[in-house]
Amino acid sequence: MLLPALSGAYGDDAEAIRVGDQRASREVLLSAATALADRIAGAAAVAVWATASMETVVAVVAGLLAGVPVVPVAPDSGPAERDHVLRDSAAALLLVPAASAGTAALAGVRTPVVVVDPAARAGTGRPEPAPESTALILYTSGTTGAPKGAPVSRRAIAADLDALADAWSWTPQDVLVHGLPLFHVHGLVLGVLGALRVGSRLVHTGRPRPEAYAAAGGSLYFGVPTVWSRVCADPSSARALASARLLVSGSAPLPLPVFGRLTELTGREPVERYGMTETLITVSARADGERRPGFVGTPVTGVETRLVGEDGAEVGRDGESPGELQVRGPMVFGGYLHRPAADAESFTPDGWFRTGDIATVDADGWHRIMGRASIDMIKSGGYRIGAGEVENALLAHPGVREAAVIGAPHPDLGQQVVAYVVADAATEAQLIEFVAGRISSHKRPRRVHLVEELPRNAMGKVQKKLLAGG
Template identity: 70%
Template sequence: MLTALFAGPADAPDALRIDGRALSREQLLAAATATADRIAGAPALAVLARPTAATVTAVVGGLLAGVPVVPLPPDAGPKERDHILRDSGAALLAVAPGEAAPDGVTLPLVTADPAARSAATHPEPDPGAPAFVLYTSGTTGAPKGALLGRRAVAADLDALASAWAWTTEDTLVHGLPLFHVHGLVLGVLGALRTGSRLVHTGRPTPAAYAAAGGTLYFGVPTVWSRLAADQAAARALAGARLLVSGSAPLPVPVFERLSELCGHRPVERYGMTETLITVSTRADGERRPGSVGLPLDGVRTRLLGEDGAPVPHDGESVGELQVRGATLFDGYLGRPDADAEAWTDDGWFRTGDVATVGGDGFHRIVGRASVDLIKSGGFKIGAGEVEAALRDHPAVADAAVVGAPDPDLGQAVVAFVVADGAVTGDQLSSFVAERLSVHKRPRRVVLVDDLPRNAMGKVLKKQLTEPGP
């Protein structure tokens, strides 16, 4: 699974640079083995997942020992943290040298020291064994632990390497959190499997990305938006090979601005904790703004309507996206009820996302079925389409669209807009009506200073619709 740690190209002293600290693959392997020596046989290893070399050492140590790794967000509140530790069955908590356990955590500590060395060997774990227990965002209750198998992780990274032409010649740059799929599985294990160099910038600032000198860059829309607003930093990425955006839709104006400034049309991709990445634009394929491309090798997708019937692939009709293939998780830890809800009787995973698929197979994600498919006056309206239209207005910096209860329409289209110029709600509603069908226009526009987002840049729409204090 960690191919390049054992049989990669000639090692380099800075094969991995994480928040300023350089490691060769040989050093990482020796340090991770020292961690594996101490945790072998544990039921699960929690890792306080800060963007550090110690975190990577702990994660790789867990994988070498065949111990499922439970990344713990360092900013998790006591309730969330206690739930993850208790629910996962973690017996140990890995921390950096000199780091104390968070308040209230009584698990035995294991120091993951990047300077430690061990020449021991550990037997190769069963490919079907779990690699991670990753916790979902918990938008519909307490976070659920998704069991990600070693085989699924390897299959996904290999499919992405093929789609993005990701090789040992690349230098991957990102500054994403190491407790999510994007930053940890793709952004760390991807480099360790392909043999590319890795530069983790600590924080994903435009200046840090510009100075890194990479060929392959990962970012979420917030990162790319800030880069697009920094002309010098964006132009510094002209020498890169590929820019990859994910975790949330990339606004079309940001896509176009990056293309203008650095000559790269970003690659967009789609996935979730339970499925890893399943759909992506190819490095050698067409890159359309607002599209996440085609299913990866080994992945199949389908669109179904509320009646269970297939939805036409016409680029307009929306349906629930369902997937199956080698990249999918093995189920929710201790939650057979959640498993039953997540899988269809014929073996497809219900993503809970709504999408359209064109006649050429290109996928466009509309959003979550629970908050982004708005049923208004007998019409089904994708929030993402309205958001994209709003962002086309020169005075709009950002927008989030929701469906609000309405006695006449069922749901009314309501837009929360961050505006950087003088514009009224009526003007924005008319602007949308001129570009989309009239029934898709916002019935109400709320001007706000900012939109609530999670660590990966996704707008927390339930916070917009919840009544204030």
């Protein structure tokens, strides 16, 4: 069973699932989802207008019960992206909360809309769909064109959640707290389906505000670096997390200063992990193991990784030599929806998935992600420079709050290191000198742009392609 917590074996806790001000027992959730599953059964796929609401949880569970692929749609997606996802996935219905029906965000939608009723009830006992059937069709961010659909099977989700339960010592006694969007792997698969598979309670705070995290009283917290940075900026809220068992960070690298400050305020070293839409979570630090700032851990159960250089040869695990990270395991998807050319580019002939991320791996198997091969590996004057190393050097400056580094075209060097920095009190010259004093001089930024903010997506990842003008 994909969601054992709905089997009735975990009791009838009236607040087992909380989303904002909405509360439901597992029994109530199962009954409402079954009623909706009866309505959508037989559809090729259904889309879900994935707001932070109980209706989204009901709709996703309904699709899983009915064996109908669920397509989460970001409620802040523009009309072009929204319509592309609905059309590309062939979603027969769009499931929406009552609060969203008839709003401007849904204007022009041609897909039939069904309002989700979390108060609906129906008898349970639907047969379990086949493990290899598609559970979710998750769309990538589309940084290199229109978003691509990644079908993820029930078997892949189960394998990944079980591996994470092992890595994080996640049990039914935990209370999971997060406020992440419910249209991505982090917030939906880990943050909702994870709780329903493990049997832990779930508190979704609506938004990931520091004060909401502090008030939730959880034992296990999920956040992205932006969330943890804001928690650190609110010391009283951060200190309230000292009673938590585990703080997990993912979706983007956790800056070293944030790692240190979070540890100082909470007494808990955060656990970092690594994954993608296409692979779910493949690498993580463990609850019962060490934590290394700047590293995302070791492969979870069932996962194999390797590094491959530009020449196609495998790169040694010396902790220094970078290569493209390739993975394989039971949680890796089988290929994109309607994209055979993308599949050919993304998988090696011997079945490894090319992540497109540059990493190093040491002799103990610890992985350090250096960034995207396409934008975070800068080739300047014959040197290969990882943008993340330069960003961490900048963030060590007491006046720097945020930093993003890219390679911009240069007639002599090929590329030059260019930084975009949000700083309270620092000049371009001071920051260049500061970095040159901490890491190799050839890695220093040649230019530093002081900006008010960095462009980010819904998960807090910096959109470097919007900075690429140099």
